[in-house]
Amino acid sequence: MAIDLLQLRDQLDDIDEQIVHLYEKRMDICREVAEYKIENGKQVLDKEREKSKLQTLKAMASNDFYRHGVEELFEQIMSMSRKLQYQLLSKRGVIGRLPFMEVDSLKQLSARVVFQGVEGANSEAAMRAYFGDQVNSFHVESFRDAMEAIEEGMADFAVLPIENSSAGIVSSIYDLLVEFENYIVGEQVMKIENCLMSVKGAKLSDIRTVYSHPQALMQSARYLEEHREWQQISMLNTAEAARMVAGEQDPSKAAIANSLAAKLYDLDILEPQMCSNAANSTRFIIVTNQKIYRKDAGKISICFEIPHESGSLYHAMSHFIYNGLNMCKIESRPIEGRNWEYRFFIDFEGNLNDSAVKNALRGLRDETRNMRILGNY
Numbered sequence: 001m002a003i004d005l006l007q008l009r010d011q012l013d014d015i016d017e018q019i020v021h022l023y024e025k026r027m028d029i030c031r032e033v034a035e036y037k038i039e040n041g042k043q044v045l046d047k048e049r050e051k052s053k054l055q056t057l058k059a060m061a062s063n064d065f066y067r068h069g070v071e072e073l074f075e076q077i078m079s080m081s082r083k084l085q086y087q088l089l090s091k092r093g094v095i096g097r098l099p100f101m102e103v104d105s106l107k108q109l110s111a112r113v114v115f116q117g118v119e120g121a122n123s124e125a126a127m128r129a130y131f132g133d134q135v136n137s138f139h140v141e142s143f144r145d146a147m148e149a150i151e152e153g154m155a156d157f158a159v160l161p162i163e164n165s166s167a168g169i170v171s172s173i174y175d176l177l178v179e180f181e182n183y184i185v186g187e188q189v190m191k192i193e194n195c196l197m198s199v200k201g202a203k204l205s206d207i208r209t210v211y212s213h214p215q216a217l218m219q220s221a222r223y224l225e226e227h228r229e230w231q232q233i234s235m236l237n238t239a240e241a242a243r244m245v246a247g248e249q250d251p252s253k254a255a256i257a258n259s260l261a262a263k264l265y266d267l268d269i270l271e272p273q274m275c276s277n278a279a280n281s282t283r284f285i286i287v288t289n290q291k292i293y294r295k296d297a298g299k300i301s302i303c304f305e306i307p308h309e310s311g312s313l314y315h316a317m318s319h320f321i322y323n324g325l326n327m328c329k330i331e332s333r334p335i336e337g338r339n340w341e342y343r344f345f346i347d348f349e350g351n352l353n354d355s356a357v358k359n360a361l362r363g364l365r366d367e368t369r370n371m372r373i374l375g376n377y
Contacts, residue, residue, distance in 0.1 A: 026077070027084060034085035038092055044085045045366050050078055079315055083322045086363045090355055098352050098361070100291045100376065106185060107156070113137045114146050114155035117237030120261035122192060124239070126284040127159040130188040141236060143172055147180045150289045157185070163283045164192070166275055167218035173285070174333050174345055177303070177374050184301055184375025185293065186286030193258040194220050194280065196271035197242060202251035204270050209233060211241035212256035215282075220256055220274035242267060286377070293352055293376035299328065300357065300376045303345045304368035305335060313344070319363040320348060323356040345374075352376045 037044065057074050061067040108131050115123040117139055127137060138155070140146050146158040162173045177184075194216055198207065209231045210217075210224065216238050217224065224232065235241040241255035246265035254270065255261075262269050306312040320327050329347040334340075350357040352373075365371045 023077070027081065030081040030084055031088065033081075034088045037085065038089060043366065044082050044089070044363075053078075075311060075315070079318055080322070082367075083319070083359070083363060086359050086366075089362065090359050098358070098373070100183075100293050100352055100373065102295050102353065103292050104295055106286075106292075106294065108132070108135075111136065111156040112154075113157045113159060114149045115139050115159045116141070116143050116146050118239045118243055120239035120242060120257065120264040121237050122190060122239075122258060122282060123159050123161060123237075123284065125258070125260065126161075126188045126190045126282075129190060130159065130186060130284075130286060131157075143170075143176060147176050147182055147287070150182055150287060151180055153289070156288060158182070158287045159188070159284050160287060161215070161282050162285045164215055164219060165279065165281045166277045167215050169331055170215060171333060174303075174331065177287075177345075178333075178343065178372070182287045182289050183291055183373075184285045184377050185288050185290075186377045187299075188284045188286065189281050190284065192219070192275070192280050192282050193272075194256050194274040195259055195262060195269045196220075196223075196254050196256055196274055197262045197267040197269050198245060198254040199249050199251055200266070200268055202254070202268060202270065206251040207254045207270075208252040210254050210256060211235050211244060213238045213241070216256045219277075219280055222276045223271070223274040239264075285375075287375075297351055297376040298349060299347055300350050300352065301345065301347050301374040302361070302364070302372060303343055303374060304364060304371040305341070305343050306368050308341055316344075316364060316368055319360040319367075323360040325350055325356060325360055343370075350376075 034044070036042070054071055054074060057070050058067045061070045111131065113127055113131055113135050115121065115127050115137065117123050119139070121139070124137075124139070127135060140149060143160055146160060149155045150158045160173050161170050163169050196210070207227070207230055211233045212220075212235060214234045217232050217234065224230065235244070238255070238257040239261045242257040242261035242265045245253050245255040246267055255267070256274060259269065259272075261267075304316070306316055317327070325348050327346060327348045331345045332342040333345065335343050352358075361371075361373070
């Protein structure tokens with residue numbers, strides 16, 4: 001007997017139509033469930049109920065392949081049901097205001113700003129690009145010192161590098177954002193120069209040791225690979241490396257830093273650009289200890305943890321899809337003391353005043369662990 005493909009497709013179309021009608025009927029009932037939960041102050045997510053329901057549904061399937069498919073299908077249906085309930089909570093005003101204050105602008109003119117490193121550092125250049133050349137500033141030795149300075153009120157803002165287009169993230173900054181109750185309120189992208197410099201009269205053939213920040217060394221890895229005889233030594237800051245080389249007055253020592261540092265510390269530039277990526281840039285964040293965001297802010301940074309279970313990250317990501325939010329970036333960092341478990345950092349487009357953002361954040365707060373808003377900027 002010949003198979004009639006068109007007839008089979010017609011049968012599938014009929015089944016699909018039934019599924020759509022049943023899905024809508026199910027969602028209408030979920031809406032009533034949401035109303036009940038709102039009136040009685042119950043949580044949207046009932047993990048034990050969902051777990052029990054999935055086991056019951058899987059038991060109805062005739063084989064393992066179908067059981068797996070039923071589980072995946074109903075996990076998604078339940079996820080959509082929860083998102084409908086979060087939407088209703090938002091419309092009824094149950095979600096409420098987020099604990100952040102909207103401001104027209106940052107008080108940049110009277111601000112005191114801290115950056116890590118010494119004069120000539122890339123962080124100083126980013127600070128001046130964002131706040132202007134007349135900024136009232138001071139510098140500290142480490143990123144932690146900068147975070148402590150704003151936490152303790154010694155500075156209003158800190159400027160910190162968080163990501164480079166060639167070498168990737170500055171992982172310690174992500175860890176500090178979790179450790180401290182400080183918040184991102186702005187960002188500044190700077191094109192980065194990686195110049196090789198040494199004392200007056202030094203030549204490339206004299207160099208035996210190169211000093212710089214680990215990020216600058218990574219960004220210059222391809223060039224340094226051609227000079228394997230050079231020892232590489234990490235410093236806290238590129239400008240600090242330049243200052244040290246200037247102080248030592250040893251032609252066998254060189255630093256990787258920007259041209260401003262070369263000028264500031266009277267060094268000769270032996271190689272004007274060591275990075276193979278001509279567009280090499282670093283993104284700096286502006287951090288404060290206040291829960292504020294500018295009215296025109298368009299990017300949000302958050303972090304959260306999820307259970308080490310199949311589908312956990314997928315379900316978390318679905319909150320962005322359902323609410324029509326564009327995710328810009330995702331990173332992960334190990335959770336201290338819990339091997340092979342990770343904290344996720346996400347940047348996405350939006351403003352804390354947007355209803356779609358509030359819906360997504362409410363869902364993520366309920367369905368992940370230790371969710372934090374790191375800033376809107």
